[in-house]
Amino acid sequence: MGLNVSTIYAAMLAIGADMSNHESDLYVTVTPEVVGLLEGYTDGYTSFYSNIDGKLNYEFPFAYTPWWDARLKRGEK
Numbered sequence: 001m002g003l004n005v006s007t008i009y010a011a012m013l014a015i016g017a018d019m020s021n022h023e024s025d026l027y028v029t030v031t032p033e034v035v036g037l038l039e040g041y042t043d044g045y046t047s048f049y050s051n052i053d054g055k056l057n058y059e060f061p062f063a064y065t066p067w068w069d070a071r072l073k074r075g076e077k
Contacts, residue, residue, distance in 0.1 A: 009065040011037055021064040030056040 009026055012019055015037055018029040028034055030047070038045075038058070045060045062068075 008041075008060050008063045021067065024062045024064050024067040026060040026063040028058045028060070030058060034058065 009019075012026070012028050012034070015033050017031070017034050017037075020027045029050075045058050047056060047058050049055065050057055
C-alpha cells in the first residue's frame with residue numbers, strides 16, 4: 001500500500017486504529033495492526049509514550065484529515 005500523509009488517516013480509520021489528535025497532528029496507538037500497515041512507510045512519523053496511559057503512540061504531523069477539512073469549509077488555507 002502506498003501510504004502518504006494524505007491517506008494515513010483514512011488507512012488508520014479503515015483498520016479501526018485508536019486515534020487522537022492535536023489540531024492537525026494525528027496520534028495513533030501502536031498495535032500489531034498499525035505496525036503491519038506501516039511496513040515500508042517511513043515518511044516522518046515519530047513515536048512517544050503517552051503521559052496519560054503510558055502506551056506507545058505514533059505521531060503523524062499534519063495528517064489529521066478532519067482538521068484540514070474543517071479549515072477548508074471555513075475558507076481558511
